[in-house]
Amino acid sequence: MEWKGCKVLVTGGAGFLGANLCHELAARGARVTALDGFLYGGGANPANLEGARVELVRGDIREIDLRPLCEGAAVIFNLAAQTSHMGGQLDPLADIAVNAVAQVRLIQAAREAAPDAVVVHASTRQFYGRAQRLPVDENHPVAPPDANGVSKFAGEQYWMIEHRVQGRPVVSLRLTNCYGPRLRIRDARQTFLGIWIRCVLEGRPFEVWGGAQLRDLTYVDDVTAAFIAAAEHPACHGRIFNIGGAPPASLQDIAELMVRLSGGGGRYVTREFPADRARIDIGSYHADDSAFRAATGWRPEVGLEEGIARSLDWFRPRLAAYL
Ligand SMILES: NC(=O)c1ccc[n+]([C@@H]2O[C@H](COP(=O)([O-])OP(=O)(O)OC[C@H]3O[C@@H](n4cnc5c(N)ncnc54)[C@H](O)[C@@H]3O)[C@@H](O)[C@H]2O)c1
16 A cells, blocks of 8 residues: 555544554655544643644544545544543443444544545454453454443444445454553553553552453554554455454563563552452453454564563653653
């Protein structure tokens, strides 16, 4: 696919994954519009798009006229979402409004203004719920553990209907925990790793809840590569894929690695899972992403050690912009 001059819309483009994707697309010469509502508590940060040749439109997908933004787009990367699990539990109506209702708004606008655009939708492994078997493939039953899982599943399914009924090339990527530059590190709203990175860089101890749970963290450059590969490979269109990352490691192992790579400032304490979190926790997870690897040749390139080291190095001089 020729990205040079290609018109691309990235929803959620000022957020963690969206901004990293915008940087890469702009570097490839694409004409990128990033739409972002800078939602409270999300990963949007004005610093995220610094240095990228990207047009930023501040607007809310629940309200803004989406047709002019879709007009002429060859690819829509759809990452805007309410991503907080606790947030979804506390205010499920707001959660549905973004993750499901506004998805239908975007679908309708794109039908009018960009009928041929390829859509790559950011989905999540969250709605598999507690894994019945590991690794989890795409045929694993769906059992959302929380309201956010329900709304994200609904949003994905509206997009897949758009493929089946309208024939639009849609790819949905069910992501696992992602990390790396431009992550929200102010607090724990965007994975535990955000707050761990902050604490390590500030020389404060971070908390490990439980510790035995397995995760297959994906470094953000590998996520960006997966989004681009999904758009580029027609064999992906109309399909749903799991995206995994580094080989599974326990939270305890990841914490040890953080401490070792911290250069001396890292410490952690282990505590019981807080009761309100434990009720929506999914336990151990790692993905079987062999279908996506087979369809595209993609595979994660950045191991955990390298990814954590790169993340700490990236944030160290930029800490103030992310607190
Ligand atoms: N980061 C992960 O580990 C992970 C894991 C699984 C799935 N995902 C999915 O990937 C996508 C991107 O996640 P992220 O980690 O970059 O989160 P993020 O919060 O950094 O990015 C989402 C962006 O969407 C924007 N947004 C939210 N509601 C909006 C609205 N109504 N109108 C306009 N913009 C709005 C936010 O302001 C934010 O910048 C999401 O769809 C998320 O569900 C992420």
